[in-house]
Amino acid sequence: MTDNNSDTLSKPSSFKQRNKSNIVKLKFWTAMWVLTMALTNFGPWLLWDYNLTFSALAVILNLALGVKMVLANINHLKGLDEMQQRIQLNAMGITLGLSLIVGLAYSNLDVLNLISYHAEISHLVIFMGLTYLIATFIGQSKYQ
Amino acid sequence: MKNKLKVLRAERDWTQAQLAEALDVSRQTINAIEKGKFDPSLPLAFKAARLFKLAIEDIFQDEV
Structure with a gap:
């Protein structure tokens, strides 16, 4: 150069x-x-x-x-730059949406005694973490 | 959207990393723009146009 x-x-x-x-x-x-x-x-x-x-x-x-x-x-x-921000925004949107519906469904399972153990908040936190990780990975692969 | 970013970069013998640094974005973003997988925002397109001293439409073309 x-x-x-x-x-x-x-x-x-x-x-x-x-x-x-x-x-x-x-x-x-x-x-x-x-x-x-x-x-x-x-x-x-x-x-x-x-x-x-x-x-x-x-x-x-x-x-x-x-x-x-x-x-x-x-x-x-x-x-972050605009593409990275978009990947993060998508991952956060997916995580929020899935955590809401899966979290409430999980709570319903507990309330209706369809599971033999209590629905713990820590399970939801683990689910959120994994969802965010996978959604970020998929988002990054999409733009490669 | 099509673009001539790769050609313009090659003409100047710049790497993706150097162009990324000049435009204040990641190398992955330059790669995605060059491959047509990501369309830059108007401010980023203007920044690229200023860097290459060209008009935006000389770098980016709409695909109809």
């Missing part, structure tokens, strides 16, 4: 660098949120013997870090 072309193509902050930084921040806040989730669940019987003040503080900390994680995710999504 000529020098002239290099000048035309030079950028102060590249798309790659910006995204890398956004992903690092998202990973950090997600890890913090997961850690405080573990603290909230295991802390009462491992660390503070069901002390209500500590339990309430753990819940508040978990919520606060959850908000930070959501903000980091918004920042990450804003940093």
Whole structure:
């Protein structure tokens, strides 16, 4: 490439660098949120013997870090280009729609005693995660 | 929508990664546009036109 072309193509902050930084921040806040989730669940019987003040503080900390994680995710999504944003939007739409209908159907199964165990929220979270992952993968393959 | 992005890029001896950086998008997006699998937005099309110093219609053509 000529020098002239290099000048035309030079950028102060590249798309790659910006995204890398956004992903690092998202990973950090997600890890913090997961850690405080573990603290909230295991802390009462491992660390503070069901002390209500500590339990309430753990819940508040978990919520606060959850908000930070959501903000980091918004920042990450804003940093993506238009095709990547479309893939993410489609994946989120599919995840929301399927989670709603499958989640409520699953709840109905429990209410009507058609399943031998309780419909847990964690099952829905796992379903949402897998749906989002598969929808993102399909979206990416569509544009390859 | 058809486009001449691949030809214009090749004429300038640019890689997809270099063009992607200049247009502030991912290399995958450049690849998808070149293959006609993704139509860019008007702002991105204008950005490409400015970069190649061409009119939008010289790069992107409607498929009727």
